[in-house]
């Protein structure tokens with residue numbers, strides 16, 4: 313049985329449009345409605361035929377939905393939830409896709425105190441944004457982490473889990489606090505490092521008259537892809553997962569300082585031991601099938 317019959321998507325960018333495309337492919341009888349605050353995105357959603365009905369007002373999109381998914385930057389989730397509160401059906405389940413969860417859960421609970429809320433984070437994406445960037449297979453063979461409140465009805469959580477499984481994801485459940493610490497190190501810190509190193513190289517470019525870009529090797533090019541990610545989205549992630557990111561950044565800075573010391577003192581063993589350990593990490597990721605082949609697959613299906 314379908315977990316939901318009428319799904320409303322608020323925010324029709326990369327993730328919202330990917331959910332819409334995925335629903336169309338895997339749950340074609342679901343009635344889809346959508347809204348985006350940006351009129352240009354609403355117009356694109358009509359042209360791309362992402363949903364059955366693109367509403368100019370969030371309330372009109374959710375009025376008879378049984379699942380509402382907020383796919384807006386984390387800093388806008390509270391405001392987006394408040395804007396639809398008056399029109400939300402009493403039995404609708406509300407979810408989101410935000411990259412950090414503790415503060416988002418607070419914002420959702422404050423805006424919708426009586427709603428059944430099951431926050432979600434599909435750990436799948438790209439550096440691109442907007443409705444044209446989405447694709448139906450984005451969530452296939454990816455994790456989707458649910459962070460329901462402790463008193464959530466298990467049957468409601470299971471319906472949201474089944475929705476994500478239908479989109480091809482594997483579902484895990486954890487607390488928002490645990491989610492935010494794990495993602496701070498596996499996703500948020502790597503983005504911060506990429507933004508920082510590309511910024512440093514771009515500052516140096518003026519000095520070296522573009523040699524930094526001209527001779528950039530594979531590693532740097534990978535950083536530029538990550539550092540091309542959406543500025544609004546990532547500003548919000550860092551502002552709303554502040555504590556966990558600062559903790560992981562502290563640890564990272566200490567580890568970086570110990571590498572700096574090893575280089576200064578010519579301690580090759582420290583460098584060799586770390587690089588051997590990190591090579592094993594990469595090999596175990598590849599063995600689990602979570603390597604770049606999946607990214608290439610996604611890009612090939614973006615057209």
Ligand SMILES: NC(=O)C1=CN([C@@H]2O[C@H](COP(=O)(O)OP(=O)(O)OC[C@H]3O[C@@H](n4cnc5c(N)ncnc54)[C@H](O)[C@@H]3O)[C@@H](O)[C@H]2O)C=CC1
Nearest residue numbers: 323325326327349350384385386388410411437438441442
């Ligand atoms: N980009 C990625 O790789 C991933 C992003 N996420 C999360 O998904 C969410 C959406 O990100 P993307 O789809 O990448 O961003 P996006 O920039 O492609 O789309 C966001 C859309 O939300 C709309 N919007 C902003 N405020 C709004 C409001 N108050 N009401 C209605 N619409 C509003 C914008 O106009 C935009 O079209 C974020 O919370 C992000 O943290 C989660 C997993 C991966």
Ligand SMILES: O=C(O)C(=O)Cc1ccc(O)cc1
Nearest residue numbers: 411434435436437438439499
């Ligand atoms: O493009 C990449 O490499 C990503 O890391 C995509 C991504 C961005 C944000 C998320 O919350 C989850 C996945």
